[in-house]
Amino acid sequence: MALNKVQMLELYRKMRTIREFEETVAKFFSQGQIPGFVHLYTGEEAVATGVCANLEKQDYIASTHRGHGHGIARGASLNKMMAEIFGRIDGECKGKGGSMHIADVELGFLGANGIVGAGLPLATGAGFAAKYMKTNGVAICFFGDAASNRGTFHESLNMASIQKLPVVFVNENNMYGISMSQERHQNISDIADRAGSYGMPGMVVDGNDVMAVYEAAEEAVKSARAGGGPVLIECKTYRHHGHFEGDACIYRCDEEVNAWKAKDPLPRFANRLQEMKMATEAEIDQIDAEVKKVIADAVEFAQNSPVPTLDELTKDVYCD
Ligand SMILES: Cc1ncc(C[n+]2csc(CCOP(=O)(O)OP(=O)(O)O)c2C)c(N)n1
Numbered sequence: 001m002a003l004n005k006v007q008m009l010e011l012y013r014k015m016r017t018i019r020e021f022e023e024t025v026a027k028f029f030s031q032g033q034i035p036g037f038v039h040l041y042t043g044e045e046a047v048a049t050g051v052c053a054n055l056e057k058q059d060y061i062a063s064t065h066r067g068h069g070h071g072i073a074r075g076a077s078l079n080k081m082m083a084e085i086f087g088r089i090d091g092e093c094k095g096k097g098g099s100m101h102i103a104d105v106e107l108g109f110l111g112a113n114g115i116v117g118a119g120l121p122l123a124t125g126a127g128f129a130a131k132y133m134k135t136n137g138v139a140i141c142f143f144g145d146a147a148s149n150r151g152t153f154h155e156s157l158n159m160a161s162i163q164k165l166p167v168v169f170v171n172e173n174n175m176y177g178i179s180m181s182q183e184r185h186q187n188i189s190d191i192a193d194r195a196g197s198y199g200m201p202g203m204v205v206d207g208n209d210v211m212a213v214y215e216a217a218e219e220a221v222k223s224a225r226a227g228g229g230p231v232l233i234e235c236k237t238y239r240h241h242g243h244f245e246g247d248a249c250i251y252r253c254d255e256e257v258n259a260w261k262a263k264d265p266l267p268r269f270a271n272r273l274q275e276m277k278m279a280t281e282a283e284i285d286q287i288d289a290e291v292k293k294v295i296a297d298a299v300e301f302a303q304n305s306p307v308p309t310l311d312e313l314t315k316d317v318y319c320d
């Protein structure tokens, strides 16, 4: 279905929010104000945004270690996410999980995950539950190119297929697993080809084109929701930052990085909106300014929140 102006601008706003959130996290991380590890989604915004725009309340998403964009696209609180990343008590997990453990079950956001490939069985289970409980829900699984080499990938696709589960597997092929390029870690170029082994449709899309992702996900989600079984969508994309903040990134040449930055999903979509007469430059600037303020507020919220006290250490660990 063709998107109207309001919906298109919302896609842009979401992508801009993810970008601003991530660049802000990068800045505070480099100042030593954020504990632990952060893996940023900058460059890949079109994937989470285009997919999650198709979801309904009863749907689920399973994420990865690079999960901030997934949470934002699903509508998680920016204040609570930022507080969690800063390790503060008002965070999604009371500041005890950090970047890789942000979750919001009420929103069907089953959580970021430090274990590569762990989201695949989680999403498959959520899809099973949706079918069994007849909720009309769909489960989305975001996962990386390297994760597609894990046993969990093969087991989950097989199970989802044979049980005809409403799961959409969204591969974020950013061409690297840490420093290992895709051509060094697997002998295929399109991960979508693996869908055939499990008797499900596989699609390849330009993961830096939010409309292309939206349309592919729209078809896949509709089909899964209608009982058509799982689909695999491979989104070709690229991360602008290193694998984690602090990665010297010596395994990628400037030429490659610059070629991908020229395909940055944000200016690309902003230009397209203007060409389609869906937005003026002033409207785009206005959204950018509003997003800047919302993220600055999230940082203020996080910095004003206390660090958890020692007695919080063993709370939420065991069931009472
Ligand atoms: C089971 C497991 N093996 C290895 C690691 C170490 N590790 C962390 S991220 C990563 C690479 C993930 O690459 P990919 O799936 O392509 O996701 P990307 O980081 O590119 O988004 C690896 C091997 C891990 N966290 N979990």
Ligand SMILES: [Mg+2]
Pocket (backbone or CB within 6 Å): 144, 145, 146, 172, 173, 174, 175, 176, 177, 178
């Ligand atoms: Mg990767």
